[in-house]
Amino acid sequence: MRVVLWDTRRRDVAKDFAGGFGVGQYLGRGGLAGWVVRWAFKRDRRPVALAFAYLAAIFRRLGHQVEYSEDQVPPGADVYVFHPSLITLDLERQAIEAALAQSPRPKVLVTGILAHALPEAFAGLNVTLVRGEVEQLLWKFDDVLSAAGEPTESDGPVTVNVGSVRDLDALPFPDWSLFEPRQFRIAYDFWRFPTAYIQQSRGCTFSCNYCPYIVVEKSTRFRQPELVAAEMRHGMATHGFRSFKFRDPLFGLDRSRVFQLAEAIGRLPRPVQFSIEGRIDLLRPDVLSELRRVGLTSVTVGIETPDEGTLRYYKRAPIKDDRQREFVALCRSLGIRTVAGFMIGFPDDTLRSIDAVLKYARLVSPTFANFNVVTPYPGTEFFEEVREQIASFDFTRYNVYTPVMKYRYLSADDVARAHARCFIGYYFRSHWLADHARLVWPWLNRWPFGGPQPAGDAQIIRERRPPAKAA
């Protein structure tokens, strides 16, 4: 069978983020300074969504011919698979219509979080919505095709529930060969490329009510650390990957697995760089030091807002202010970049409360501060709670950098301007350069001027050399 994976990178979408809803890029308001921030973010070419690499491996294992297509609908395939993001929904619908217009009519599968949380977006299309984890197609592809029935003129999607993968270790390694992987780079996390996505675990046990990662499940599943390291070794040998971005929403929940993984990464044939995402209270100093020893270069954390009341209201367990500052300072001293997410544009925000977020970001001083505009994702508790306060249901605007809510004290334009002020006010100051230049441009560490040097790449490599034998 000939299977086409349809994808797009238009609107700067990164489909793997926001629980699969996808995010866009900062739009660069605020003149030249805003443009510079946008340019810095846009230099990357992020890997395609991990789900596509799993699908490529799965369809090949099932003996099918699989192709990847960006923005084109190559004619004559038997099955087209769409894995849509919110901000490209209209483009995906157009491509689905083009695929379905062929004769004989092919089967069209829609997978991912939108098939689960927003089935109405595919009304009137003769597609099959695969509800559940897409990797279940390894075991259920034939069932899905037969449930879909023969393609007809009938109007409306068929939904098939496939459930979740019980044993993540039973999955094949993602196959990146269809996607020009040597171009993948994520420069805010790494300085060695190409970069791949990888996962050690799925799911999160916390209950932040706006979080898209817990729409489908609220438990956590793990892979064996040895298998994760084996996947890294395979990616290094096959595609020359030199960095890996862990896409676990909550890395570090199981400490013993983290140490096992660190040990396995330490045994890889060459040093690698990797990054993780987690909660500050789970990533203790001993964990950070051990991960840094084997190549950790960047940690993404959500700080969101200094206002504890807001955090509690949206069911996010707050972390003490001094703990957040200590964490970031410790990472800096170890040579680990920090990428901290902040949220602005809550319905009750004022210019003062948004300024307080910027002020707090400067105080904590992560390497990169990412100011997200509060975005209600369909399927979350938050979406239902604030439905009446949503100003726009045009999902192509849900890129986390565009105001889409009604604000009690501000206009959408006020929020957009304040948002630009946060980005510019964070990066365009001498303190940011002084704190982070050596982390952002590690080659500066070759010159011993100005300030303490964080543990650099060279130091890590030296540490990993076996001790010289006694004569």
Ligand code: SF4
């Ligand atoms: S801790 Fe992070 S991944 Fe977990 S529910 Fe909260 S925001 Fe989502």
